[in-house]
Amino acid sequence: MTTSIKRMPVWAKVITAVVLVLVVLFAGLRLAVLPGLRDLFGTETHDRSGPALLQSIQDMSRxxxxxxxxxxxxxxxxxxxxxxxxxxxxxxxxxxxxxxxxxxxxxxxxxxxxxxxxxxxxxxxxxxxxxxxxxxxxxxxxxxxxxxxxxxxxxxxxxxxxxxxxxxxxxxxxxxxxxxxxxxxxxxxxxxxxxxxxxxxxxxxxxxxxxxxxxx
Structure with a gap:
């Protein structure tokens, strides 16, 4: 199997790579269109931001x-x-x-x-x-x-x-x-x-x- 892939001409490898990319894009599109499928993976949001630091104070005269x-x-x-x-x-x-x-x-x-x-x-x-x-x-x-x-x-x-x-x-x-x-x-x-x-x-x-x- 490995030998057959190595013997593939360059143009065939390029077409194969393009097809794989299109498959990935299509799969991502399906997940975006069908949010129910995306929810199966479950996502969590964590806020790990540091504390806000006071950099300066300016008196307002306007x-x-x-x-x-x-x-x-x-x-x-x-x-x-x-x-x-x-x-x-x-x-x-x-x-x-x-x-x-x-x-x-x-x-x-x-x-x-x-x-x-x-x-x-x-x-x-x-x-x-x-x-x-x-x-x-x-x-x-x-x-x-x-x-x-x-x-x-x-x-x-x-x-x-x-x-x-x-x-x-x-x-x-x-x-x-x-x-x-x-x-x-x-x-x-x-x-x-x-x-x-x-x-x-x-x-x-x-x-x-x-x-x-x-x-x-």
Whole structure:
């Protein structure tokens, strides 16, 4: 038996190897389609993570005045030159959900930005314009709808485990959410809410005339 295998021509060995790979892929597909078969093996999850370490503490001087919730559907396709998609290429459909905060940085205020009259009944504050924070994806609401892969990409997934396989679509989703936040009225809402907060605070301290402006 061993002698007959050694005498096989190279092309026959290649075809045999391809057939074996297809059988493995087909078996994995059957297990994915029929989860009942996969459950027969029984899986357990163990969390062996180490304790979280506090690396730094930073005092916050900004007022988060508004937050927007966004959702985007990312359709990312990667093709290989001179190869059909069935052989090499991926296409991922990903739903990204996240938030973007708009805030006013109160830590940059100088004494000249706050004017109070002698009897402390009137106050004028000049604040910097509200800005947008970085988009934050929500992992509980973000998920891959589908992922199509060529044969070579499927083979690569068998022999390697890439934990960053969805990083590209996640970064793209965050970019689209950030762009949508720029086109929204989040900063205007943040400035309005900041004005209302400061107006209520100063009036509770006895001020009857409060003026809040934005800009340098």
């Amino acid at each position: 007022y988060d005045a508004a937050s927007g919730n966004f959702q985007v559907v990312v359709d990312l396709e990667k093709d290989a030159k001179y190869l059909p998609d069935a052989i090499r290429g991926t296409r991922t459909l990903y739903v990204g959900a996240g938030t973007v905060d708009a805030y006013v940085d109160l830590g940059t205020l100088a004494k000249s930005d706050v004017t109070v009259n002698s009897d402390r009944t009137s106050a004028t504050l000049r604040l910097p314009h509200a800005v947008l924070g970085k988009p934050a994806l929500d992992p509980d609401r973000s998920y891959a709808v589908s992922k199509q892969r060529g044969l070579l990409d499927r083979l690569g997934d068998i022999f390697s485990d890439n934990p960053n396989s969805e990083r590209s679509v996640q970064k793209l989703a965050a970019k689209h959410i950030g762009d949508a936040a720029k086109d929204s009225h989040l900063t205007a809402r943040a400035e309005k809410n900041t004005t209302s907060m400061l107006d209520g605070l100063l009036r509770s301290l006895g001020f009857t005339d409060v003026t809040v402006t934005y800009g340098t």
